[in-house]
Amino acid sequence: MVPSRRTWNLGATPSLRGLWRVGRAGEPEPGMARPAPASPAARPFPHTGPGRLRTGRGRDSPAGGDEDSSTRSAARPALAQCRALSVDWASPGSPHRLYLTLQQALRDKGCESKSQGAKEEKLLKRQAPAPRRGREAQEAGGTMNVEKTGGRLFGSGRCSSLSGPPGAAPVVRRMVEAMSQLQEEKAQLQEELVALRERLAVCDSDQQATSTQLQNQVEHLKQKLISQAQEVSRLRSELGGTDLEKHRDLLMVENERLRQEMRRCEAELQELRAKPVAPCTGCEHSQESAQLRDKLSQLQLEVAENKGLLSELNLEVQQKTDRLAEVELRLKDCLAEKAQEEERLSRRLRDSHETIASLRAQSPPVKYVMKTVEVESSKTKQALSESQARNQHLQEQVAMQRQVLKEMEHQLQSSHQLAAQLRAQITMYESELERAHGQMLEEMQSLEEDKNRAIEEAFARAQVEMKAVHENLAGVRTNLLTLQPALRTLTNDYNGLKRQVRGFPLLLQEALKSVKAEIGQAIEEVNSNNQELLRKYRRELQLRKKCHNELVRLKGNIRVIARVRPVTKEDGEGPEATNAVTFDPDDDSIIHLLHKGKPVSFELDKVFSPQASQQDVFQEVQALITSCIDGFNVCIFAYGQTGAGKTYTMEGTLENPGINQRALQLLFSEVQEKASDWEYTITVSAAEIYNEVLRDLLGQEPQEKLEIRLCPNGSGQLYVPGLTEFQVQSVEDINKVFEFGHTNRTTEFTNLNEHSSRSHALLIVTVHGVDGSTGLRTTAPSLQGS
Numbered sequence: 001m002v003p004s005r006r007t008w009n010l011g012a013t014p015s016l017r018g019l020w021r022v023g024r025a026g027e028p029e030p031g032m033a034r035p036a037p038a039s040p041a042a043r044p045f046p047h048t049g050p051g052r053l054r055t056g057r058g059r060d061s062p063a064g065g066d067e068d069s070s071t072r073s074a075a076r077p078a079l080a081q082c083r084a085l086s087v088d089w090a091s092p093g094s095p096h097r098l099y100l101t102l103q104q105a106l107r108d109k110g111c112e113s114k115s116q117g118a119k120e121e122k123l124l125k126r127q128a129p130a131p132r133r134g135r136e137a138q139e140a141g142g143t144m145n146v147e148k149t150g151g152r153l154f155g156s157g158r159c160s161s162l163s164g165p166p167g168a169a170p171v172v173r174r175m176v177e178a179m180s181q182l183q184e185e186k187a188q189l190q191e192e193l194v195a196l197r198e199r200l201a202v203c204d205s206d207q208q209a210t211s212t213q214l215q216n217q218v219e220h221l222k223q224k225l226i227s228q229a230q231e232v233s234r235l236r237s238e239l240g241g242t243d244l245e246k247h248r249d250l251l252m253v254e255n256e257r258l259r260q261e262m263r264r265c266e267a268e269l270q271e272l273r274a275k276p277v278a279p280c281t282g283c284e285h286s287q288e289s290a291q292l293r294d295k296l297s298q299l300q301l302e303v304a305e306n307k308g309l310l311s312e313l314n315l316e317v318q319q320k321t322d323r324l325a326e327v328e329l330r331l332k333d334c335l336a337e338k339a340q341e342e343e344r345l346s347r348r349l350r351d352s353h354e355t356i357a358s359l360r361a362q363s364p365p366v367k368y369v370m371k372t373v374e375v376e377s378s379k380t381k382q383a384l385s386e387s388q389a390r391n392q393h394l395q396e397q398v399a400m401q402r403q404v405l406k407e408m409e410h411q412l413q414s415s416h417q418l419a420a421q422l423r424a425q426i427t428m429y430e431s432e433l434e435r436a437h438g439q440m441l442e443e444m445q446s447l448e449e450d451k452n453r454a455i456e457e458a459f460a461r462a463q464v465e466m467k468a469v470h471e472n473l474a475g476v477r478t479n480l481l482t483l484q485p486a487l488r489t490l491t492n493d494y495n496g497l498k499r500q501v502r503g504f505p506l507l508l509q510e511a512l513k514s515v516k517a518e519i520g521q522a523i524e525e526v527n528s529n530n531q532e533l534l535r536k537y538r539r540e541l542q543l544r545k546k547c548h549n550e551l552v553r554l555k556g557n558i559r560v561i562a563r564v565r566p567v568t569k570e571d572g573e574g575p576e577a578t579n580a581v582t583f584d585p586d587d588d589s590i591i592h593l594l595h596k597g598k599p600v601s602f603e604l605d606k607v608f609s610p611q612a613s614q615q616d617v618f619q620e621v622q623a624l625i626t627s628c629i630d631g632f633n634v635c636i637f638a639y640g641q642t643g644a645g646k647t648y649t650m651e652g653t654l655e656n657p658g659i660n661q662r663a664l665q666l667l668f669s670e671v672q673e674k675a676s677d678w679e680y681t682i683t684v685s686a687a688e689i690y691n692e693v694l695r696d697l698l699g700q701e702p703q704e705k706l707e708i709r710l711c712p713n714g715s716g717q718l719y720v721p722g723l724t725e726f727q728v729q730s731v732e733d734i735n736k737v738f739e740f741g742h743t744n745r746t747t748e749f750t751n752l753n754e755h756s757s758r759s760h761a762l763l764i765v766t767v768h769g770v771d772g773s774t775g776l777r778t779t780a781p782s783l784q785g786s
């Protein structure tokens with residue numbers, strides 16, 4: 001159609017640019033959006049020149065009201081503005097939005113000049129792509145609106161399909177559905193895990209409640225026992241008597257038994273408490289449960305890894321889908337552009353033909369114009385050929401993009417297969433999870449059954465024990481009731497005793513004081529009695545000594561006693577061997593003998609006949625031993641010819657000891673008797689006088705000659721310097737000393753004595769006495785010799 005408004009000037013050289021201006025002059029129609037001005041640098045197709053932008057519902061918006069190129073350029077929006085598109089389509093999860101930037105478009109296009117591409121990239125950097133309002137594009141009914149808002153360009157275009165690019169949308173939709181299914185399955189698994197945890201928590205809380213109940217029962221029992229023990233202790237403290245000791249013992253035994261039961265209940269409670277904390281430690285169920293938990297955690301980790309891999313694949317698929325949509329969109333734009341260009345060119349050609357035809361029918365100037373138009377038509381044809389070449393180039397690009405699209409579809413298919421594999425793997429893991437979950441449930445059920453069984457058993461035991469404890473408590477209460485009257489009586493007794501006990505310390509002090517006084521008085525009396533007795537004892541001792549000395553003096557300080565030995569075989573036979581002495585039967589101090597045929601009588605202190613025993617002889621001299629202990633010097637000296645019996649009388653034999661042995665035994669016996677009052681020290685010495693030489697029989701050198709000297713203290717006593725002394729404790733010690741000395745003695749047989757002693761032997765026994773009470777000291781040597 002020919003435009004209705006034509007205001008060209010035929011006088012000027014018409015040009016196609018003028019025709020364009022003439023054909024598109026005028027203000028835009030009301031309601032039409034005026035395109036935003038664009039810089040010349042943003043012009044992507046310079047060969048098309050400044051023209052129109054097809055916007056809205058197929059209408060052309062005027063390029064401007066004057067011939068100014070800049071104005072026309074400003075009226076024509078840049079293609080960069082048109083390429084800053086966003087395509088929205090709905091998805092189950094979240095809306096997927098594909099952005100096609102001018103930069104990408106320029107790269108894909110590759111037909112623009114470098115300078116223009118650089119300029120457009122520069123523009124792109126200033127104008128970042130923004131989300132497109134897809135609904136506005138949809139409401140625009142397939143129109144493309146371009147607007148400038150605050151220096152940022154938004155473009156909206158109508159999509160061929162609102163659900164995405166054809167070919168890519170089903171794949172993406174399937175991926176999204178698979179993702180949603182996976183998310184749902186994950187949510188289900190999480191819900192199951194939460195339910196399992198809740199069941200575990202419920203089981204734990206039930207077990208805790210049971211434990212708490214048992215603990216409360218045990219605490220109740222403990223409180224009862226404590227109160228019972230307190231009551232028993234109170235009764236015990238109130239009783240304090242002796243009549244109810246048996247009942248008290250019974251109560252104590254009962255109390256102890258209740259305590260043992262309580263300890264057993266506490267032990268069972270502790271076992272029950274220990275069970276939930278460490279359920280079935282070491283048993284195969286716990287190990288299996290731990291293995292299942294480990295396996296479950298591993299499967300969860302694998303599921304998480306697979307989900308991460310799936311999310312990466314989804315991201316890759318999404319990127320490829322974005323790229324595919326981008327290519328599709330660009331291809332669609334190119335096709336639309338090509339169609340528009342073809343339509344425009346065909347319309348121009350048609351207009352040109354019509355113009356030529358009309359001009360042919362007009363005047364020569366018109367012909368001139370026609371020629372001019374023909375000339376212009378050649379240019380138009382050239383432009384058409386260029387457009388066709390560009391169309392061919394675009395078709396090649398479309399083919400190439402289709403190939404890329406096929407490759408991407410192939411990649412999508414492989415991704416889909418990989419997703420299917422991952423889904424199968426996830427299904428397998430889920431089945432394993434389900435199996436593990438079932439095992440866990442079974443194990444938990446068995447554990448729960450064991451726990452319930454144990455709790456029931458413990459509860460039954462606790463009930464039985466409680467019943468027994470109650471019965472015992474009832475018995476104890478009955479006993480307590482029966483004990484009440486006795487308790488009252490005992491309480492009265494106890495109070496009476498308490499009153500008595502309160503006054504007991506004072507009574508005790510008084511009694512102690514009187515007893516102390518009595519004891520002191522008794523001690524004083526005893527002391528005085530002791531002193532009196534001691535005084536009497538000393539007096540009696542002195543009296544005894546005095547009497548003894550008087551007796552000895554009366555007997556004679558020096559007494560001569562004769563002992564006639566019996567006739568021995570050494571005396572031979574015949575008249576010489578008869579006894580030459582006779583005795584007076586009325587006087588034991590007279591002895592008769594014949595001296596040169598005449599009878600001679602001698603009076604001695606004592607005469608012992610041959611029938612006299614060793615004991616008889618010793619009894620005559622034993623008083624001298626007492627005198628020796630009393631501190632008097634005593635000497636028993638045996639004198640007689642060889643074979644007269646001196647050695648026999650003094651030493652005797654082992655079977656029948658003589659004076660020495662008997663005197664020493666008497667000496668030690670008397671010393672032993674006086675050991676409580678006197679402390680005696682007894683020493684012995686042994687010497688020999690032979691050929692007028694005195695020798696020490698106990699010394700180291702028995703042949704050494706000793707001397708007899710007067711004591712230098714002026715006492716007139718004799719002593720032998722260097723004579724060996726031995727302290728003895730018993731008769732056996734003296735015998736050992738005496739035997740030792742006997743070996744050093746000089747002996748030789750005679751005609752009358754086979755073992756005649758050819759020397760005088762001296763046994764000196766010295767007795768030192770100290771009276772412990774009086775401090776009196778006595779020293780007396782007893783000289784026994786033969």
Ligand SMILES: Nc1ncnc2c1ncn2[C@@H]1O[C@H](COP(=O)(O)OP(=O)(O)OP(=O)(O)O)[C@@H](O)[C@H]1O
Binds near residue numbers: 643644647750755758
């Ligand atoms: N009363 C007696 N009863 C029995 N036998 C006796 C008695 N007296 C001495 N005899 C015996 O006489 C013997 C001589 O005695 P004994 O050796 O005692 O004499 P003696 O005087 O010591 O002689 P000597 O001076 O030579 O040593 C001994 O065999 C002894 O057993």
